[in-house]
Amino acid sequence: MDTPVQIIDQTITPRQLKGFVGFSNLPRQVHNKSIKKGFQFTVMVVGESGLGKSTLINTLFNTSIYPNKEPKEPTNETPKTVDIQTITADIEENGVKLKLTIIDTPGFGDYINNENSWQPILENIEARFDAYLEQENRVNRKRLIDTRVHACVYFIPPTGHSLRPIDIEFMTRLHHRVNLIPVIAKSDILSDEEIKSFKSRILEDIAYHNIQIYQPPIYDNDDAETIQENKDIILSMPFCVVGSDKPFKVGNKNVRGRKYPWGIIEVDNPEHCDFVKLRQMLIRTHMEELKEYTNEVLYEKYRSQKLISSEVANSNDTLNPLSQLDEERRKHELKMKKMEAEMKAVFDQKVHEKETKLKQSEDDLLAKYKEMKEKLEMDRINLQERRRQAERGGRPGTPEKKGRKFFK
Numbered sequence: 001m002d003t004p005v006q007i008i009d010q011t012i013t014p015r016q017l018k019g020f021v022g023f024s025n026l027p028r029q030v031h032n033k034s035i036k037k038g039f040q041f042t043v044m045v046v047g048e049s050g051l052g053k054s055t056l057i058n059t060l061f062n063t064s065i066y067p068n069k070e071p072k073e074p075t076n077e078t079p080k081t082v083d084i085q086t087i088t089a090d091i092e093e094n095g096v097k098l099k100l101t102i103i104d105t106p107g108f109g110d111y112i113n114n115e116n117s118w119q120p121i122l123e124n125i126e127a128r129f130d131a132y133l134e135q136e137n138r139v140n141r142k143r144l145i146d147t148r149v150h151a152c153v154y155f156i157p158p159t160g161h162s163l164r165p166i167d168i169e170f171m172t173r174l175h176h177r178v179n180l181i182p183v184i185a186k187s188d189i190l191s192d193e194e195i196k197s198f199k200s201r202i203l204e205d206i207a208y209h210n211i212q213i214y215q216p217p218i219y220d221n222d223d224a225e226t227i228q229e230n231k232d233i234i235l236s237m238p239f240c241v242v243g244s245d246k247p248f249k250v251g252n253k254n255v256r257g258r259k260y261p262w263g264i265i266e267v268d269n270p271e272h273c274d275f276v277k278l279r280q281m282l283i284r285t286h287m288e289e290l291k292e293y294t295n296e297v298l299y300e301k302y303r304s305q306k307l308i309s310s311e312v313a314n315s316n317d318t319l320n321p322l323s324q325l326d327e328e329r330r331k332h333e334l335k336m337k338k339m340e341a342e343m344k345a346v347f348d349q350k351v352h353e354k355e356t357k358l359k360q361s362e363d364d365l366l367a368k369y370k371e372m373k374e375k376l377e378m379d380r381i382n383l384q385e386r387r388r389q390a391e392r393g394g395r396p397g398t399p400e401k402k403g404r405k406f407f408k
């Protein structure tokens with residue numbers, strides 16, 4: 001006999017453990033597993049040629065992910081579209097492995113007509129979503145390889161004015177598919193004042209166009225220090241960055257920076273630029289957040305939009321039986337109407353041909369009739385003439401005599 005399920009009032013009472021149980025080790029277990037598997041992280045860099053994309057990536061990961069550039073062979077050919085290049089690097093720090101993928105977009109904004117520069121980039125991001133979706137739909141989903149783009153660093157040229165139409169277009173087209181992190185490139189060429197006003201102008205433009213850039217979340221249960229750190233990060237956006245892998249001696253320290261006649265701009269000095277804050281957010285504190293947001297919000301939105309559109313397409317294919325009958329009847333009626341029209345056209349054609357023929361023979365008959373009539377008339381005249389001659393006594397040409405007597 002089954003015992004009926006009892007609904008028990010579940011008042012949760014905190015219990016004191018009498019000794020060490022061990023589940024506090026759970027975060028460590030998860031952590032160790034992730035370390036063993038290694039982490040995957042994919043960053044995209046977008047910006048015009050020469051804005052320092054490759055240099056910044058090398059500076060961020062403190063390694064030569066990008067080899068030194070070979071000087072380009074002069075060529076008459078200019079590529080017509082944005083090219084997309086992928087570099088993968090396995091890096092390791094204190095036993096933690098990171099499979100880093102950098103997606104570079106040389107050619108963005110480099111053409112006379114840059115109208116659709118954003119398109120191949122959006123297509124690339126969506127193709128990566130599709131690849132993930134395809135893996136999720138497989139029967140064996142044990143080892144999903146995540147090649148989705150987790151962050152897109154967008155390089156704004158250091159003009160000091162405001163966002164250009166191409167920047168606004170790019171961000172508007174991409175913000176619902178990727179975590180956008182706008183940065184002011186080569187900010188060492190701008191003064192502190194210029195950076196301040198440029199930043200606020202950019203933020204105004206971003207707000208005006210309802211562009212969503214990545215915002216690190218602030219959790220109430222974080223410690224005060226983390227909350228302050230996150231607030232500082234948010235306040236510094238869009239980060240003004242400087243890239244350099246050249247070390248210089250400052251005092252007795254080696255620093256990475258760019259040398260000017262008046263001094264050195266240090267990459268890793270938060271007083272000099274926001275490079276440290278970008279690295280903090282992208283690599284040290286929010287890498288997992290960026291991945292989660294990509295998975296739970298951006299990818300989820302893409303996936304459901306895709307499902308809805310494929311359902312609509314399917315529902316057009318599979319109508320219910322009644323509408324299927326209706327559809328068939330409609331098709332049949334159309335076919336009948338078409339046949340009717342064709343038959344009528346053939347009939348009209350035939351009638352027309354017959355009419356033309358009849359008209360022709362009517363004309364022929366009329367002509368024949370006329371001819372015969374004329375012939376008959378001639379015959380009649382001839383006969384009359386002969387009759388008159390016969391009456392005159394067979395002498396043609398003799399006029400009739402008056403008072404002529406007949407013998408009996």
Ligand SMILES: Nc1nc2c(ncn2[C@@H]2O[C@H](COP(=O)(O)OP(=O)(O)OP(=O)(O)O)[C@@H](O)[C@H]2O)c(=O)[nH]1
Nearest residue numbers: 048049050051052053054055106186188241242243
């Ligand atoms: N002043 C200044 N120059 C920089 C900075 N970052 C890079 N550069 C210089 O700018 C030039 C181009 O840098 P790259 O990193 O190759 O630029 P890129 O955006 O990758 O260029 P493409 O690969 O052609 O798209 C190099 O001479 C760099 O040394 C920076 O922050 N400030």
Ligand SMILES: [Mg+2]
Nearest residue numbers: 053054055104
């Ligand atoms: Mg480059």
